[in-house]
Amino acid sequence: MTRIRFQQSLDELKEQLLVMAGLAEQAIQRAIEAYRVRDLSICDLVNRSEMAINRLEREIDQAALDLLAMEQPTAIDLRFILSVIKINADLERVGDAAKNITERVRGMEQMAIVDLPVDIPRMATLASEMVRKSLQAFIEGDAELARTVLTMDDAVDVMNRAAYKSLTALMAEQCHLAPQALNALMIARILERVADHATNIAEDVIFWVQGDDVRHNKKMKTVPDPHAME
Amino acid sequence: MGVGIEVSNLNAWYGTNHTLQEINLNIPANHATALIGPSGCGKSTFVRCINRMHETNPIARVTGKVLIGDLDIYADAKPVEIRRRVGMVFQRPNPFPTMSIYDNVAAGLKLNGYTNRRALDEIVEKSLKNSALWDEVKDNLRKESGASLSGGQQQRLCIARALAVDPEVLLMDEPASALDPVSTSKIEDLIFQLKSQYTIVIVTHNMQQAARVAEKTGFFLNGRMVEFDTTHKIFTNPSDKRTEDYITGRFG
Numbered sequence: 001m002t003r004i005r006f007q008q009s010l011d012e013l014k015e016q017l018l019v020m021a022g023l024a025e026q027a028i029q030r031a032i033e034a035y036r037v038r039d040l041s042i043c044d045l046v047n048r049s050e051m052a053i054n055r056l057e058r059e060i061d062q063a064a065l066d067l068l069a070m071e072q073p074t075a076i077d078l079r080f081i082l083s084v085i086k087i088n089a090d091l092e093r094v095g096d097a098a099k100n101i102t103e104r105v106r107g108m109e110q111m112a113i114v115d116l117p118v119d120i121p122r123m124a125t126l127a128s129e130m131v132r133k134s135l136q137a138f139i140e141g142d143a144e145l146a147r148t149v150l151t152m153d154d155a156v157d158v159m160n161r162a163a164y165k166s167l168t169a170l171m172a173e174q175c176h177l178a179p180q181a182l183n184a185l186m187i188a189r190i191l192e193r194v195a196d197h198a199t200n201i202a203e204d205v206i207f208w209v210q211g212d213d214v215r216h217n218k219k220m221k222t223v224p225d226p227h228a229m230e
Numbered sequence: 231m232g233v234g235i236e237v238s239n240l241n242a243w244y245g246t247n248h249t250l251q252e253i254n255l256n257i258p259a260n261h262a263t264a265l266i267g268p269s270g271c272g273k274s275t276f277v278r279c280i281n282r283m284h285e286t287n288p289i290a291r292v293t294g295k296v297l298i299g300d301l302d303i304y305a306d307a308k309p310v311e312i313r314r315r316v317g318m319v320f321q322r323p324n325p326f327p328t329m330s331i332y333d334n335v336a337a338g339l340k341l342n343g344y345t346n347r348r349a350l351d352e353i354v355e356k357s358l359k360n361s362a363l364w365d366e367v368k369d370n371l372r373k374e375s376g377a378s379l380s381g382g383q384q385q386r387l388c389i390a391r392a393l394a395v396d397p398e399v400l401l402m403d404e405p406a407s408a409l410d411p412v413s414t415s416k417i418e419d420l421i422f423q424l425k426s427q428y429t430i431v432i433v434t435h436n437m438q439q440a441a442r443v444a445e446k447t448g449f450f451l452n453g454r455m456v457e458f459d460t461t462h463k464i465f466t467n468p469s470d471k472r473t474e475d476y477i478t479g480r481f482g
Contacts, residue, residue: 003479072438074465074477211467 130198232429233299240294267450317392323384325376382413
């Protein structure tokens with residue numbers, strides 16, 4: 001075995017990303033808990049996590065950049081580093097999403113807690129599970145597990161559309177509930193984006209492990225070639 | 231213009247050592263093809279079989295078929311004719327030390343009985359321009375010896391010498407491994423320009439060099455061709471685990 005130092009650097013990069021992943025996943029769960037119980041002290045915890053995530057994002061990008069510049073990786077190592085850079089960006093956006101949820105929670109501090117026709121905790125559980133599974137796939141280098149995440153995204157999309165339909169209907173019928181409904185709608189939208197980031201991470205894992213680019217596959221056949229367009 | 235190279239069932243030996251085993255390969259015309267692999271894998275032996283240099287060693291032996299264009303080099307061609315059509319550049323620049331720059335480039339032509347002075351002048355100038363050396367040596371063509379040039383210039387002089395006899399194929403065995411990064415970059419730029427006119431086969435230990443200059447790459451291991459594919463495929467997602475292990479530095 002040669003290039004031992006390089007392999008150690010790749011392992012360290014993976015560990016750094018997993019630390020960040022843990023923070024991002026925890027941030028989403030805490031943000032939803034803050035929403036559920038309207039607890040601003042939890043929002044503060046999420047904000048601190050988000051700052052730590054931002055810092056890690058820069059450190060990971062720098063470490064990946066150094067490896068690209070100094071080691072000239074190829075094949076599976078090159079795909080790994082590219083995937084890390086992209087997963088890093090997605091995890092940072094998951095951290096942002098958690099913070100955005102807490103901003104909604106802060107805005108709802110003075111509002112009464114009402115029953116709304118949307119199950120935000122369930123949607124959050126599903127989105128978090130997607131993040132967790134995609135990261136598990138990353139830890140184990142398991143492309144098949146990553147593929148199961150792709151199929152879960154549709155369920156979150158369906159829930160988001162259902163939330164939009166029921167909450168806009170509620171706002172039309174009961175105007176006094178519009179502030180709460182609007183916040184819930186925005187949180188549902190944020191969770192749908194979290195699921196998208198989990199999907200991106202799963203796609204990056206597949207690319208790293210198998211070299212297959214599975215992004216946009218459903219739509220790709222109907223999209224015109226941009227190079228042929230003026 | 232360059233021609234394609236078709237290699238079928240090529241085997242080579244040094245004494246009892248079976249250094250090349252059943253190589254089958256089509257090298258496309260007017261492209262650069264890189265050959266990579268650990269030391270002793272057979273890649274240099276392979277290129278030496280393409281211009282019949284391998285058999286110059288008394289204990290060496292070759293079987294199989296190599297077509298340079300339509301020419302079956304082991305059936306119906308003389309080694310001297312083949313080496314005119316297949317130029318070779320070695321790892322260490324080897325200009326003729328006692329000859330001037332001009333005579334170095336013209337040596338192959340003179341050896342082939344070329345005496346027309348004006349035609350020689352034109353070919354020397356064209357070859358030195360094609361090897362990107364003309365501007366640096368044009369004022370001292372006959373005054374300076376080839377050995378007085380820097381390592382990078384000497385290597386480009388050797389390329390000019392190879393081009394002067396108007397070959398169809400240019401074999402390069404680690405042409406930049408003894409050169410500094412600036413000279414290496416000039417050689418790589420040169421390969422990039424020359425491949426539209428010649429079929430280039432380059433043996434290299436430098437992975438990035440292969441990735442930069444060649445459209446196709448072949449990976450040799452223990453005398454066998456493990457994988458031959460587009461350079462893009464080899465360096466981003468090779469089909470064979472052994473190729474991946476080698477290019478990622480896991481062995482070799």
